[in-house]
Amino acid sequence: MPASPAVATAGSATAGQGTRRRAGRPVGGVLDKGGITEGALGLIEKKGYDGLTMAALARSLNVAPSALYNHVKSKRDVLLLVEDHLASLVDVSAFGAGPWEDAVRKWAWSYRDVFSRHTPLIPVIAVLPVTDAPQTLAMYETVSSGFRDAGFPEERIVSSIVALESFIFGSAYDVTAPADIFDPGTMAEATPSFTGAVRSLAEQGHERPADVAFSLGLEALISGLGGLRG
Amino acid sequence: MPASPAVATAGSATAGQGTRRRAGRPVGGVLDKGGITEGALGLIEKKGYDGLTMAALARSLNVAPSALYNHVKSKRDVLLLVEDHLASLVDVSAFGAGPWEDAVRKWAWSYRDVFSRHTPLIPVIAVLPVTDAPQTLAMYETVSSGFRDAGFPEERIVSSIVALESFIFGSAYDVTAPADIFDPGTMAEATPSFTGAVRSLAEQGHERPADVAFSLGLEALISGLGGLRG
DNA sequence: CTTATAAATGAATGGTATTCATTTAGTGGT
DNA sequence: ACCACTAAATGAATACCATTCATTTATAAG
Structure with missing residues (x-):
């Protein structure tokens, strides 16, 4: 056949x-x-x-x-092709079209959402030379340009982006975690503080707890990194 | 034999x-x-x-x-055993022995250093119910207790820890990235802003660029999340 | 001594990425 | 119209890999 x-x-x-x-x-x-x-x-x-x-x-x-x-050359090459395609799906449209904070916010949420459906690629991206990934490189160009225009000192731009990206990749995993990941089970009495904190969050009844953590961290990063601007 | x-x-x-x-x-x-x-x-x-x-x-x-x-039951079980052992190597000693900021800083650096040498475990941890990992759970107990004592509202403790952890896991990957990961190669002229930013960082001559990004992001998170305290 | 059982064996199974010698079929030059 | 070249396909073989299973061994309890 x-x-x-x-x-x-x-x-x-x-x-x-x-x-x-x-x-x-x-x-x-x-x-x-x-x-x-x-x-x-x-x-x-x-x-x-x-x-x-x-x-x-x-x-x-x-x-x-x-x-x-x-x-x-290898299966890794296939994963690389996929990764680079995904980079083109990340929304960078807000850079240059409004305040830096809003652009970063939009970019970060979009970036996390795309890769939360492709977490097996994260270990690949992490050590991927951008040379081999033109779409990824294009994304970096737009983002770094947005940082520059927002007044970031040149030598802090890459580090700031890397910090945000690290948070984004880590957060992409959270999205896929099972709902009961923090259930202390039989150890509940031995861990009163943690157990209480988990219960308290659960009682808030958020649809997606991962979104709360992401929002919290992202806003902290935006305001913290934003302070670097000249 | x-x-x-x-x-x-x-x-x-x-x-x-x-x-x-x-x-x-x-x-x-x-x-x-x-x-x-x-x-x-x-x-x-x-x-x-x-x-x-x-x-x-x-x-x-x-x-x-x-x-x-x-x-x-499976190889995954073996990885789980390893992961839980590593959790016991993370330094949580500063919680309860000084200001919250210092404790978080020490914990986060230690956490990142341990797992930067074990990045293949990160995808495993991400979806690992803590029930199966007593040492990991013990770490969470100490940390969440530290957050509580520092004045965090109970319903924000877990989200804050998750945000930090996400950043830590993502940053652990960075440590293992090749030094030339951001070399734009032949696309340099097409990406002037990014290329300039990469050059500018390189000229600073930092031993470990990953440490700069980690410090930047961590301090932003510490001061941003610290603002949640009552 | 008998019996039950945890824990070991080694041989299979089914799946994986990858390599290699070989074949096929278009293309450009003559 | 033929020829030489080469990209691109084939299918068989290789070397691992995690995992399963029927079977055996050795201990402990009654």
Whole structure:
């Protein structure tokens, strides 16, 4: 059933992303980085990150697993393609269109929301050289430009962004945590202060406790970092 | 060479952690949760998290891989044991022994340092019910008690700790990032603002740029969250 | 001595990413 | 119209990996 080599030629397309091919190349390939990214995203949406295997990805593209390795060096490369695509979904539109505080707020919430649905990528981003991720780099350019215009001293811009980003990544995990994560269980009597604090928060009846913590931390960071401006 | 069942009986010990065994049990086991934790920690130290396989762990305990499954349900259980042990290494000594700001500062730096050497555990902690991690729970008790004594309203204690923790976990990743992670490479001309900001930080010549960002964010959080006290 | 049981074994199982020699099929030059 | 080149596909093989299971061993209790 695995179709003869060029049978599926008609499909996907989405070509022309970056990688200009040299002359003298056949046009038959079903695959390219764009198509692989799309396939991976679709697979993640349907089956989650556990379902994202090289075999499943190849299958969704009607291709043998080994064919993928003509286009990506490793599975990590696939994750990188996905990550960079996600960066383009982060909302940076408020930078340059209003006060710095509002822009950071909008950007941070959007950034957290995007990656809270893709937490398995966070360890990948953390050590990802931006060189390999053009969309991610574009996001940084817009954000750092917004910080500069807001009056940040140049040598503090990157550190401030990194601090915010660290908080954002950590908070993305919180969103996925089970509701009863802080239930002390049988140890409740041994931990009265913590147990009381957990109960008290629960009684507030917030829809999403993770949002309360995120808002609290974000506002603290915004006002604290905002004080660095000249 | 894989020794007859009870040959290594003399070893490890470290018994008595929680799991009281019922009467009528042989004493021959080389393994218990304490021994497994020690073995895993040693392996991580020597070979890193890639080297922590069930086979390698069993080998380091002079036991067959399948034997481990009499004591843990899965590899995730092993990671959990390790995580809980690490929680006991976090320095909470300053709570109750000085101003709240200093206690949080000391705790946060210590917390980040411990987990920056164990980042593969971060995704595990994030969704780990504290019930299964007594040492972790003990840490929370001390910290939340410190927040309470400092005058935090009860319903804000957990959210404040979560916000700090999120920042700490995200920052732990930064420590492990390669030095050139922000090198824009060939895209430098396309991203003048970001490139300038990166250069400017580099010229400051900080030993560990991650520490600058962490300090910046932590101080912002401390002063922002500190304002919640009654 | 018998019986029950925790704890060990080793052989399988099913899944994983990745490599490699080989084949296919377009493209440009002659 | 042929040829040489090469990107891109194949499928079989490799080396791990966590996990399961029927079986065996060794101790402790009655």
